Amino acid sequence: MFRIVTDGSVDMPDQWAQDYEIDVMPLNIQIGTQSFQEGINITRNQFYDLVRESGVMPKTSLPSSRQVADFYRRIAVKGDTILSIHLGSRLSGTFATIQAAAKELADQFEIYTYDSGGGSAMLAYMCRDARLWERAGLPIQDILHRLDWIRQKVILIFTVDNLEFARLSGRVNHLQSSLSSLLNIKPIIILRDGLLDMSEKVRTRRRALERVVELVMQAVGDKKVNVAVVHARDLPDGEEMLRRVRSLLNCRDIFLADLSIPVAAHLGPGTIGIVAYPVDEER
Secondary structure: OEEEEEEOOEOOOOOHHHHOOEEEEOOEEEEOOEEEEEOOOEOHHHHHHHHHHHOOOOEEEOOOHHHHHHHHHHHOOOOOEEEEEEOOOOOOOHHHHHHHHHHHOOOOOEEEEEEOOOOEHHHHHHHHHHHHHHHOOOOHHHHHHHHHHHHHHOEEEEEOOOHHHHHHHOOEEOOOHHHHHHOOOEEEEEEEOOEEEEEEEEOOHHHHHHHHHHHHHHHHOOOEEEEEEEEOOOHHHHHHHHHHHHHHOEEEEEEEEEOOHHHHHHHOOOOEEEEEEEOOOOO
16 A cells, blocks of 8 residues: 655645545644644644633644654554655654654555655645555656655745744744834745745735735746645635635645644744645646
């Protein structure tokens, strides 16, 4: 069997896990002294309510090598091939743990670990495309090469509404939230070389949302693209951005997703963004 695994930072339509046989490894979230895993003992609505009621900023913690190994053993049988696609190594130490566990299990499974260079809907599309290529009969090395192409071409741009989450997480370069919060400044954040970088600051939420769309349009032009709009507990703005993107870009596939808890824990409610990459019609 050919198994495809990703982690809890993935953002994808609910049906994709079943349709494309994607196994999602939960990640750990800490709120005060309590530990949670999305889909196991907490939902997204419960997460936001608990953060609001407790006033405690959430944190994420790395899975242990044992947790990863146990997950692989639970979803696969000896001799299976596993393609394990994960949150970028420059954003989290998760990938290093994945690699360590894969080495420990080398006598049981043929595990290919893949650093996505990002996360969120990037993982969803990578897993979906990998499954489609596998079903079309492509060997694993060709699948990995095609994933490399997506990683090189993907665009991830977003804005956050609550600067405190991003500041405390330390995931965004050059983000200074104290002064920006006082001035109601909204940062535009772009994935560059596997890191999140604040590229611009604008004065209003509405202008920030417009600027995200503008930057994606500049990057992709009229190329045919696969797109995802992601949001953190802001469905109205997410749906409005989806409508705009669908009307302005040459979309092949497009979906709207609510950010996973491990991502929302670092960026906060009100985060809105776009993930896009050009479709290579020759592949």
